[in-house]
Amino acid sequence: MPDLNLVQAINLALRRAMADDPTVLVLGEDVGINGGVFRATDGLWKLYGDSRVLDTPLAEAGITGVSIGLAAQGFRPVLEIQFSGFAYACIDQILNHASRLRKRTMGRLTCPMVLRSPTGGGIHAIEHHSESPEAMFAHIPGLKVVIPSSPQGAYGLLLAAIRDPDPIIFLEPTRLYRSAKDEVADDGASIPLGRCIVLRTGRDVTLVSWGGMVKDTLEAANRLATDHRIDAEVIDVATLKPLDSATVIDSVKRTGRLVVVHEAPLTCGFGAEIAARVAHQALTSLLAPIERVTGCDTMMPYPRLEHLYMPQAERIAEAVRRTVAYS
Amino acid sequence: MAIASNKAAAQSGSARRETEVPPDLTKDQEIAAFRDMLLIRRFEEKAGQLYGMGLIGGFCHLYIGQEAVVVGMQMSLKAGDQVITGYRDHGHMLACGMESRGVMAELTGRRGGYSKGKGGSMHMFSVEKSFYGGHGIVGAQVPLGTGLAFANKYRGNDNVSLTYFGDGAANQGQVYESFNMAKLWNLPVIYIIENNQYGMGTAVARASATTTLATRGSAHGIPGESVDGMDVRAVKAVGEKAVKWCRDGNGPIILEMMTYRYRGHSMSDPAKYRTKEEVDKYRTERDPIEQVRARLLAKKLSSDEALKKIDTEVRAIVNDAAEFATNDAEPDASELYTDVYA
Numbered sequence: 001m002p003d004l005n006l007v008q009a010i011n012l013a014l015r016r017a018m019a020d021d022p023t024v025l026v027l028g029e030d031v032g033i034n035g036g037v038f039r040a041t042d043g044l045w046k047l048y049g050d051s052r053v054l055d056t057p058l059a060e061a062g063i064t065g066v067s068i069g070l071a072a073q074g075f076r077p078v079l080e081i082q083f084s085g086f087a088y089a090c091i092d093q094i095l096n097h098a099s100r101l102r103k104r105t106m107g108r109l110t111c112p113m114v115l116r117s118p119t120g121g122g123i124h125a126i127e128h129h130s131e132s133p134e135a136m137f138a139h140i141p142g143l144k145v146v147i148p149s150s151p152q153g154a155y156g157l158l159l160a161a162i163r164d165p166d167p168i169i170f171l172e173p174t175r176l177y178r179s180a181k182d183e184v185a186d187d188g189a190s191i192p193l194g195r196c197i198v199l200r201t202g203r204d205v206t207l208v209s210w211g212g213m214v215k216d217t218l219e220a221a222n223r224l225a226t227d228h229r230i231d232a233e234v235i236d237v238a239t240l241k242p243l244d245s246a247t248v249i250d251s252v253k254r255t256g257r258l259v260v261v262h263e264a265p266l267t268c269g270f271g272a273e274i275a276a277r278v279a280h281q282a283l284t285s286l287l288a289p290i291e292r293v294t295g296c297d298t299m300m301p302y303p304r305l306e307h308l309y310m311p312q313a314e315r316i317a318e319a320v321r322r323t324v325a326y327s
Numbered sequence: 328m329a330i331a332s333n334k335a336a337a338q339s340g341s342a343r344r345e346t347e348v349p350p351d352l353t354k355d356q357e358i359a360a361f362r363d364m365l366l367i368r369r370f371e372e373k374a375g376q377l378y379g380m381g382l383i384g385g386f387c388h389l390y391i392g393q394e395a396v397v398v399g400m401q402m403s404l405k406a407g408d409q410v411i412t413g414y415r416d417h418g419h420m421l422a423c424g425m426e427s428r429g430v431m432a433e434l435t436g437r438r439g440g441y442s443k444g445k446g447g448s449m450h451m452f453s454v455e456k457s458f459y460g461g462h463g464i465v466g467a468q469v470p471l472g473t474g475l476a477f478a479n480k481y482r483g484n485d486n487v488s489l490t491y492f493g494d495g496a497a498n499q500g501q502v503y504e505s506f507n508m509a510k511l512w513n514l515p516v517i518y519i520i521e522n523n524q525y526g527m528g529t530a531v532a533r534a535s536a537t538t539t540l541a542t543r544g545s546a547h548g549i550p551g552e553s554v555d556g557m558d559v560r561a562v563k564a565v566g567e568k569a570v571k572w573c574r575d576g577n578g579p580i581i582l583e584m585m586t587y588r589y590r591g592h593s594m595s596d597p598a599k600y601r602t603k604e605e606v607d608k609y610r611t612e613r614d615p616i617e618q619v620r621a622r623l624l625a626k627k628l629s630s631d632e633a634l635k636k637i638d639t640e641v642r643a644i645v646n647d648a649a650e651f652a653t654n655d656a657e658p659d660a661s662e663l664y665t666d667v668y669a
Binding site for chain 2: 062
């Protein structure tokens, strides 16, 4: 199996999906001849040409709406928005149309589209190239929200997303595009949506994260094991919506402690949803207050302050020590 | 150019292209244009170097090749006229009179930058110089610039809003929402479409159903003109007429500047979607700075030596800016939370 980085894994999944299913179309700005701003669609245009790989004008709202129209006709559009900060221009089409088409038509029309977009910081770029809007999308009924944390996960989850009958926001952690490497088998196997992935089992505390922060969370867990003999369980949420709360709640019932890590701002971040569910369903198992380690309630800063904004392994480890010390 | 007759041309769906030789600039104007364009050129070359050294984060969009557009337009303005643009914005800032040091230090994220090092390449503003940004979302500045023009009309002054955007942005829906309102309310706004022929990596003809962007206002009754944006004289001439058109209360107008960017869309774009020959042709035959240099020398209005001296002065300004931007302090941690709320 070849070692692939995350962007190559995305590319491989797109190739597989297009080969398997002629209704899969790829649309977006510079996705064709150029192969995409991060080269995620590299080579697809050569294989399938203008009819299935469309270089669109710079018109995010319009191309989202066009994708919804295609989806309503039984196609499976995979739309690339170059940065998740640009997806705000699509929000009306996503919220008012993509997410509601099934409900409005009582299932006679559906919207099996995937909106792919890089997300998150750590690439030293300014605000709208670095933000994490996953909670905003997760708030919208009718949407599914998926964020892989590894090349292998990206391959399997993207295939599942493309084959899914409903609209999906698929957020790809930009800073992992080239830094993470995995063995990825091109076996066409999807990873089921709506299931958390337990990456590390542990007894003392449950760490929950997704996307780019999973790497730092694992690093914190490993450090805590070596330096403090704290045995942390690490759960990668992978699909924020629908959320597999059972896996998180089962874990917290065993460990009694929960730390949620995300790089989006604290207030109304998706960590709040997880904390609320755990408080509701596992309150009596909790031995300490739930900790959230997150980005800040401010605009994502330009690079010199970025490290202060992003939850680092040390900040995660600190929160874990706090929760373990609590009595 | 006669703008009144172009109104009819625009409405019939065909913009007239300026073919006659534009009026000469005076010696002082030529030298000022030479110097101002060269400052942008050298500044951008230096920014490219600093980016290569890892001192500038994220994405950096250089203006090299397009200098005549903003410099020519700026020659037709008066104090209080507003300028607003997208993310290829360093040239506009320098042309508006913003300091090289402050712009460069913003690129490197230092506290002496125009946004205290928190904004970066795409997000700088100077209310003092009537520069309203610096906007990273393609086309989003167009309604904002229309709002600036609304304020001018409301206040009854005769200021004009120069709202710049690119050929790529010309396909964004909010551009047409703006056109409609600008004409409906007869606002003093000049929409300057910098047609550098590529919307990121996609050629105009592959992204636009009609490629003469000057006529994009025809559905709204807004006149337009295509201009040789590589010739600072042509830009200034058409700019002055457009500014007068707006000051006289005739409402919005569109200027399509035919121009070319020599570098990729951003520093991370290798620009493989066009040929080296194409780029070289512009550099050698159409370069906006070389055109001025050639005229100055041919007419003996200046000498190689004098122009070299200007280049030396400009390089000194840019080197000083780079030095400052490299050594200035980083923003304090407390800046994370400043300027979020009042």
